[in-house]
Amino acid sequence: MAENVLEIRDLSLSYGDDDIVRNVNLSVKAGEILCIAGESGCGKSTLLKAIHGMDAINVTAGDIVYEGKSILGMPAPGRRRMMGTGIGLIPQNPQGSFNPLRSFGRQMKETMESHGMKFDRTEMVRLMDSMGLPDGDKLISSRPFELSGGMNQRVAIVFSLLLQPKVLLCDEITSALDVTSGKMVIHEVESYAAHSNAAILMVTHHLGIADRIADTVAVMNHGEVVEYGPVSKVLYHPEDSYTRMLLEKIPKIRREAVS
Amino acid sequence: MSGFIGCCLMKKYVIKRLISLIPLLLILSFFSFLLLDMAPGDPAEKKLAAQGIAVTKEVIEAERIRMGLDRPFLTRYFAWLFGALRGDLGVSYKDGFPVMGKLMDGLGKTCQLAVSSLVLSLLISIPVSVICAVRQDSFFDNAFRILSFAGNSVPNFLISVLLMFMFCIRMKIFPVIAGDSFSGLFLPVISLAIPMTGRFIRQFRAEIISQLEQDFVTGIRARGVRETVVLFRNVLYNALGHMITIAGLSIGTLMGGSVVIETIFRWSGIGKLVMDSITARDYPVVQGFVLIMGVMYLVIGLVTDLIFVTLDPRTEITS
Amino acid sequence: MKKVISNKIIIKKARRRVYVIGALCVLLVLIAIFAKQLSPHDPNVTSALLIRRPPSKEYPFGTDSYGRCVLSRVLAGAGTTIFATTVLVAVTFVIGTVLGIISGYYGGLADTLIMRVTELFLAFPQMVVAIAVAGILGGGLKAALIALGATAWTGYAKIARSHTLSVKNENYIAAAKLAGLRGWQIICFHILPNTLFPLVTNALTQIGTTMIGISGLSFLGLGVIPPQAEWGSMINESRAYIQLAPWAVLYPALATVITIMFFNYLGDAVMDLRKAERRN
Numbered sequence: 001m002a003e004n005v006l007e008i009r010d011l012s013l014s015y016g017d018d019d020i021v022r023n024v025n026l027s028v029k030a031g032e033i034l035c036i037a038g039e040s041g042c043g044k045s046t047l048l049k050a051i052h053g054m055d056a057i058n059v060t061a062g063d064i065v066y067e068g069k070s071i072l073g074m075p076a077p078g079r080r081r082m083m084g085t086g087i088g089l090i091p092q093n094p095q096g097s098f099n100p101l102r103s104f105g106r107q108m109k110e111t112m113e114s115h116g117m118k119f120d121r122t123e124m125v126r127l128m129d130s131m132g133l134p135d136g137d138k139l140i141s142s143r144p145f146e147l148s149g150g151m152n153q154r155v156a157i158v159f160s161l162l163l164q165p166k167v168l169l170c171d172e173i174t175s176a177l178d179v180t181s182g183k184m185v186i187h188e189v190e191s192y193a194a195h196s197n198a199a200i201l202m203v204t205h206h207l208g209i210a211d212r213i214a215d216t217v218a219v220m221n222h223g224e225v226v227e228y229g230p231v232s233k234v235l236y237h238p239e240d241s242y243t244r245m246l247l248e249k250i251p252k253i254r255r256e257a258v259s
Numbered sequence: 260m261s262g263f264i265g266c267c268l269m270k271k272y273v274i275k276r277l278i279s280l281i282p283l284l285l286i287l288s289f290f291s292f293l294l295l296d297m298a299p300g301d302p303a304e305k306k307l308a309a310q311g312i313a314v315t316k317e318v319i320e321a322e323r324i325r326m327g328l329d330r331p332f333l334t335r336y337f338a339w340l341f342g343a344l345r346g347d348l349g350v351s352y353k354d355g356f357p358v359m360g361k362l363m364d365g366l367g368k369t370c371q372l373a374v375s376s377l378v379l380s381l382l383i384s385i386p387v388s389v390i391c392a393v394r395q396d397s398f399f400d401n402a403f404r405i406l407s408f409a410g411n412s413v414p415n416f417l418i419s420v421l422l423m424f425m426f427c428i429r430m431k432i433f434p435v436i437a438g439d440s441f442s443g444l445f446l447p448v449i450s451l452a453i454p455m456t457g458r459f460i461r462q463f464r465a466e467i468i469s470q471l472e473q474d475f476v477t478g479i480r481a482r483g484v485r486e487t488v489v490l491f492r493n494v495l496y497n498a499l500g501h502m503i504t505i506a507g508l509s510i511g512t513l514m515g516g517s518v519v520i521e522t523i524f525r526w527s528g529i530g531k532l533v534m535d536s537i538t539a540r541d542y543p544v545v546q547g548f549v550l551i552m553g554v555m556y557l558v559i560g561l562v563t564d565l566i567f568v569t570l571d572p573r574t575e576i577t578s
Numbered sequence: 579m580k581k582v583i584s585n586k587i588i589i590k591k592a593r594r595r596v597y598v599i600g601a602l603c604v605l606l607v608l609i610a611i612f613a614k615q616l617s618p619h620d621p622n623v624t625s626a627l628l629i630r631r632p633p634s635k636e637y638p639f640g641t642d643s644y645g646r647c648v649l650s651r652v653l654a655g656a657g658t659t660i661f662a663t664t665v666l667v668a669v670t671f672v673i674g675t676v677l678g679i680i681s682g683y684y685g686g687l688a689d690t691l692i693m694r695v696t697e698l699f700l701a702f703p704q705m706v707v708a709i710a711v712a713g714i715l716g717g718g719l720k721a722a723l724i725a726l727g728a729t730a731w732t733g734y735a736k737i738a739r740s741h742t743l744s745v746k747n748e749n750y751i752a753a754a755k756l757a758g759l760r761g762w763q764i765i766c767f768h769i770l771p772n773t774l775f776p777l778v779t780n781a782l783t784q785i786g787t788t789m790i791g792i793s794g795l796s797f798l799g800l801g802v803i804p805p806q807a808e809w810g811s812m813i814n815e816s817r818a819y820i821q822l823a824p825w826a827v828l829y830p831a832l833a834t835v836i837t838i839m840f841f842n843y844l845g846d847a848v849m850d851l852r853k854a855e856r857r858n
Contacts, residue, residue, distance in 0.1 A: 016584050016585065017584055052481050054477045054480055054481055080480075080483050080485070080486070081483060082483065083480065083481055083482060083483030084481070084482040084483030084484075085483060088481075088482075089478075089481040089482075091474075091477075091478055091481070093474060095474050095475060096474035096475055096477060096478040097475065097478040097479075098475055098478065098479075099475050099479065099493045099496075099497065100475065100573070101496065101497055101570065101571055101573075102492075102493065102496065107479075110484060110488050110492060111479075111482045111483070111484050113488075114482075114483060114484045114485040114488060115483060145572075145573050156478075159482065160482075163482065163483075282694075283697070283698060283701050286698055287701065287702075294710060294711070294714050295714070297714060297715065408839070408842065408843070408846070409839070411842070412786060412835065412838045412839040412842045413834075413835050413838070414790040414793055414794055414797075414810075414834065414838070415794075416793075416794055416797045416798075416810070416813070417813065417831050417834060417835065420813060420817050420820070420827065420831070421831070424820050424821075424824075424827075510703075511702075511703025511704065511705075511706070512703065512704075512705065514703050514705070514706050515703055515704060515705020515706050515708070515709065516705065518705065518706075518709055518798070519794060519797065519798060522798065533709065533710075533713070534709075534713075534798065537709075537713035537714075537800070542714060545710055545713055545714060548706075548710065549706065549707070549710045552703065552706045553701065553702055553706075556701065556702065556703050556706075557701050560701070
């Protein structure tokens with residue numbers, strides 16, 4: 001378990017003319033949950049987007065290495081095969097996951113077929129049930145625009161988990177959900193990491209979540225990692241002043257409720 | 260959830276549209292009838308003149324009574340309307356043949372033109388617009404954007420004149436008088452298809468690009484779905500409703516454009532019939548033309564809307 | 579991963595394009611306005627001796643079947659076409675915008691009524707109506723304009739209405755009402771500026787369509803009454819003799835195509851500019 005599944009080495013990113021991320025070094029091993037925390041605009045989402053490589057982000061320096069191979073140099077077909085089953089993504093915006101006009105079932109089926117996997121409807125229903133969506137069978141035949149944002153988000157998480165990625169990138173996945181659903185979702189992600197030994201990179205501005213499930217925490221401020229280490233150290237004995245300020249901002253009640 | 264609610268709302272939408280069609284049809288018929296009354300001069304006199312009969316006051320008076328022109332406007336309108344509902348649109352001033360029959364014959368020929376040009380345009384524009392959208396700003400894209408812009412900017416009568424000059428007179432490939440032959444179909448169809456293809460490429464391309472820029476495309480790709488599946492089963496599928504609407508709307512432009520084309524190439528469709536009738540002051544035919552064309556346009560509009568709502572019910576369900 | 583071009587550069591290029599093509603369009607309009615001064619001959623003077631002469635120094639575009647100078651007629655036609663188009667676009671712009679704003683702002687019965695009428699006119703294909711109306715009214719430029727205009731105003735009405743509806747409930751409108759501004763004042767100072775851009779864009783794209791419509795109707799003999807110079811009718815008059823005097827068809831055709839292309843391109847450029855600016 002000593003090898004890193006995913007490594008981010010000296011990564012600097014820019015979007016247009018602006019430098020968003022500077023000199024970031026992070027890594028995760030199989031089964032490890034890394035939370036990247038920070039306030040809005042610190043670059044944590046941009047970091048995730050660079051890893052899955054979809055948006056037009058310029059890599060100005062550094063590398064991203066997955067299972068020992070550089071992602072940035074990978075040719076397109078290999079990269080496509082890696083998406084979803086190697087590195088999975090749960091985007092922040094539920095609208096960003098699905099074609100609103102086609103049923104969930106059809107979309108999952110074609111995703112599975114693109115990876116040569118078989119679409120297991122019963123497994124999908126089971127996962128949906130554990131996310132608080134009991135009418136799984138009917139929902140699978142519905143189209144995304146018929147459901148609320150929160151429900152869409154939960155189905156998106158189901159989609160990602162069904163593909164059984166080795167690395168799961170989560171981008172503020174609870175922000176579209178109420179507290180109860182959020183807890184269900186976090187619990188599901190945690191148990192997925194446990195039984196499949198996947199690595200999780202969870203971006204959140206919610207330090208309470210990090211406290212609950214993370215093994216390691218990285219705190220970002222204005223595009224740089226200011227603190228990085230095991231959760232016990234970062235959240236309870238922070239060295240950096242910014243980290244301390246973030247922790248102080250959390251109302252005491254919330255910290256107790258989430259842990 | 261989807262099946263039942265979707266179906267129920269859909270039925271309501273269809274019924275709502277069909278009901279709203281009725282007043283539109285009524286006003287259309289009223290307008291068509293009014294058109295005849297708006298024509299300067301006396302209809303009885305015009306009819307007699309169109310037949311070449313010498314007009315005196317007594318003859319005109321007799322004709323007016325025979326045509327029922329002494330009755331009030333609304334009476335005449337309803338008489339005409341009920342006749343129209345039975346399929347009787349009156350008779351032509353020129354030769355006394357039933358207007359409906361003449362229009363139907365012409366319509367058949369025009370449909371040959373219209374359908375052929377629509378199919379040709381779609382066959383070219385759909386693949387081209389897909390390639391342009393996917394390969395934005397490439398040489399192919401820029402070249403076709405320029406071509407479609409040019410095609411869309413040239414009036415179709417101009418294209419016809421030029422084509423006729425090049426192919427019929429200079430190169431003698433096609434007959435000058437189209438007649439009703441198959442080879443006579445070529446140039447008219449091409450003249451109609453060029454501006455339409457240009458317009459389709461521009462609009463389809465824009466719609467496909469707008470779909471490609473949607474968030475969900477990124478999400479689907481992030482799951483590792485194959486690019487062909489992303490493009491055809493998702494992007495193109497979403498753009499289809501819009502594309503069908505555009506194609507449906509251009510039926511109206513086709514109908515207008517066919518008048519010019521048929522006149523130039525002497526294709527005996529409904530357009531040529533109308534122009535000849537206008538020249539001969541055969542107003543019942545013109546009046547029937549407006550009615551028939553209007554009805555066709557409304558029906559086609561309804562059908563395209565229904566197809567659109569089936570593919571993308573979002574706007575209807577939320578309203 | 580592709581390098582992203584800064585949006586600011588895109589906006590600058592788009593703006594420059596609008597200025598250049600806008601200047602060219604203004605040039606065309608100026609040529610049309612000063613047509614009489616620029617014409618070497620009277621466009622309506624016929625001459626049996628000068629029938630179908632090829633282009634020469636004295637007649638740069640040659641002469642037509644009636645011995646008239648083609649260049650002078652093309653210039654005069656520019657005046658006709660551009661003047662008629664401007665009038666039609668301006669009138670439909672005003673009517674459509676006013677109806678649309680009233681419909682959106684006051685809502686209720688006015689809205690329903692105006693929307694029904696709009697739907698009604700949209701239910702007719704433009705050219706079919708134009709041909710029928712112009713045909714029965716007997717032709718002439720005025721009839722053609724009325725015929726074309728009958729369906730053209732609907733675009734402006736729809737745009738004006740939808741934009742009015744979207745800003746109607748904004749805070750600054752409520753503030754203006756509280757400050758005591760009357761309805762028409764709110765419309766003029768707050769709603770109108772907001773919706774002006776898409777309306778003007780629509781007008782620019784309508785210019786090309788209108789020109790095609792006017793020249794199309796004139797070509798059919800339903801528009802301008804000869805001997806008035808207009809490109810569509812000129813092409814129709816001369817097409818029978820196209821083999822003997824191709825210049826009589828060629829030059830009006832070129833003029834038509836170039837003018838329409840310029841104005842269409844202007845409309846496109848303005849739309850591209852708007853899209854780029856909105857992305858910022």
